[in-house]
Amino acid sequence: MARRTQELGRFTDVALLVLISLAEGQKHGYRMISDIEEFSGTSLEPGTLYGALMRLEERGWIEPVETSERRKPYRITEAGRGALGEQLATLRRIEQAGARRTGIAWGLS
Amino acid sequence: MKRLLADLALSLYPKAWRRRYAEEVSDLLSSRPVRMRTVIDLVRGAADAWLHLRSVPGAGPVRIPLAAVLTVAGAALSLLWNPGIRDVASLHGAWAEAASSGGVAGTMRDSARMLFAAAGIIAVLSMAPLLRTCVTAMRHSVHGPAVRMTARRVVVTTLFLAAPVGVAVLLFVAIAFLDWGYPVGPLGTAMIGGFLAPVVLALVLPPALIAARAPALGFDTRSVGAALASAAILDALAWSCVAVPLAMGLEKASWSFVAMVAVSALLSVGMSALVARSVLERSRPMLSGLNLA
Numbered sequence: 001m002a003r004r005t006q007e008l009g010r011f012t013d014v015a016l017l018v019l020i021s022l023a024e025g026q027k028h029g030y031r032m033i034s035d036i037e038e039f040s041g042t043s044l045e046p047g048t049l050y051g052a053l054m055r056l057e058e059r060g061w062i063e064p065v066e067t068s069e070r071r072k073p074y075r076i077t078e079a080g081r082g083a084l085g086e087q088l089a090t091l092r093r094i095e096q097a098g099a100r101r102t103g104i105a106w107g108l109s
Numbered sequence: 110m111k112r113l114l115a116d117l118a119l120s121l122y123p124k125a126w127r128r129r130y131a132e133e134v135s136d137l138l139s140s141r142p143v144r145m146r147t148v149i150d151l152v153r154g155a156a157d158a159w160l161h162l163r164s165v166p167g168a169g170p171v172r173i174p175l176a177a178v179l180t181v182a183g184a185a186l187s188l189l190w191n192p193g194i195r196d197v198a199s200l201h202g203a204w205a206e207a208a209s210s211g212g213v214a215g216t217m218r219d220s221a222r223m224l225f226a227a228a229g230i231i232a233v234l235s236m237a238p239l240l241r242t243c244v245t246a247m248r249h250s251v252h253g254p255a256v257r258m259t260a261r262r263v264v265v266t267t268l269f270l271a272a273p274v275g276v277a278v279l280l281f282v283a284i285a286f287l288d289w290g291y292p293v294g295p296l297g298t299a300m301i302g303g304f305l306a307p308v309v310l311a312l313v314l315p316p317a318l319i320a321a322r323a324p325a326l327g328f329d330t331r332s333v334g335a336a337l338a339s340a341a342i343l344d345a346l347a348w349s350c351v352a353v354p355l356a357m358g359l360e361k362a363s364w365s366f367v368a369m370v371a372v373s374a375l376l377s378v379g380m381s382a383l384v385a386r387s388v389l390e391r392s393r394p395m396l397s398g399l400n401l402a
C-alpha cells in the first residue's frame with residue numbers, strides 16, 4: 001500500500017479521506033467535501049478534491065456512477081476498499097506504536 | 110470577480126481534464142462560496158493536471174502539434190545553414206581535397222543538386238492533380254457543400270503558400286546553380302538543397318492535410334502523400350551524395366563542421382519523412398482500419 005500510495009504525492013491524505021467518505025456510499029463532489037469536513041475537519045477545495053479523484057479513478061480505486069443528473073456521483077471499487085483497508089491497517093499500527101511509546105514516555109516522566 | 114477568476118483558472122486545465130471534470134467542478138463552484146484560496150487551489154490543480162496529463166482518464170498520449178515540430182525543424186535547418194555550415198575553411202578545404210582525387214566529387218555534387226531539385230519539383234508538382242480536382246469540385250454542384258468548402262480552402266491555402274515556395278525555389282536556384290550570395294563553394298552548392306527541399310515539402314503539407322479531411326479528395330491526397338514520400342527518399346539519396354566528397358575531404362574539415370552537416374542531414378531527412386508520413390497517414394481510406402474478419 002505504501003508503495004502504491006507513494007505516487008499519489010501530496011494527494012495521499014486527501015485520497016484517504018475520499019476513500020473513507022465513499023466507503024459509506026456513493027457521493028458527488030459537493031457531498032464529499034461536506035462529509036470530509038464533517039468527519040475530519042478538513043475543508044477541501046475543488047482543485048485538490050478533483051486532483052485526488054483523478055488519481056483514484058486512474059488507479060481504479062473509485063469509479064463514476066452513470067447518472068442522468070448534472071452532479072456525477074462516484075463510488076469506491078473493490079480494489080479501492082482493499083487499498084483503504086491496507087492504509088487503515090497501517091495507520092492503526094502507527095497509532096498503536098505512537099500510543100505505546102507516548103505511554104512509556106508518560107510513565108518515565 | 111472571484112467566480113470569474115475561478116472560471117478562468119478552470120480554462121487553464123488540459124482539454125482532456127476539462128472534458129472529463131469541468132462540468133462537475135463548475136457545478137461545485139456554483140454551489141459554494143468561492144474564495145481566493147479556491148482560485149489558487151484551482152491554478153495549482155491545473156499545473157498538476159498538466160504535469161500528470163497521463164493520469165487524466167481518457168487522455169491520449171501527449172502529442173506535440175505537427176506544425177510546431179515542422180516550424181522548429183525549419184528554423185533549426187535555417188540556423189544550421191547559417192551560421193552552422195558556413196565554415197569557409199572546411200567547405201573549401203574538404204572540397205579541394207575531394208576534387209584532387211578525381212572527378213567523383215564533381216559527379217556527386219551534380220547528383221546531389223539534381224536530386225534535391227527533383228525532390229522539390231516532385232513536391233510542388235504533386236499538388237497539381239489535387240488542385241485540378243479541387244477546382245472541378247468547386248465548380249460542380251454534384252459535390253456536397255462540405256466538399257466544395259474543403260476544395261476552396263485547399264485552393265486558397267495553396268495560393269497563399271505559393272509565394273514562400275517560390276522564394277525557396279529561387280534561393281535554391283540562385284545558390285546551387287548561380288553561385289549567388291555567400292561563397293559556399295562547390296560543397297555548399299551541393300548541400301543547399303538539403304536545407305530548402307524539406308521546407309518546400311513542409312509548405313505543401315497544409316493544403317494536403319486540409320484535403321485529407323474530405324474522403325472525396327482522398328485519391329488525390331494519397332497521390333500527394335506518395336509523391337512526398339518519393340521526394341523524401343530523393344532528399345535522403347541527395348544527402349548520401351553529399352557525404353561522398355565530404356568523406357573524401359574529411360581531413361580538411363573541422364569536427365564541428367562535420368557534426369553540423371550530419372545533424373543537418375538527419376534533420377532534413379527526418380523532416381521530409383515526417384511530412385510524407387503525415388499526409389499518407391491522414392489520407393488513408395476510411396475503412397482500412399476495420400478488420401472485416
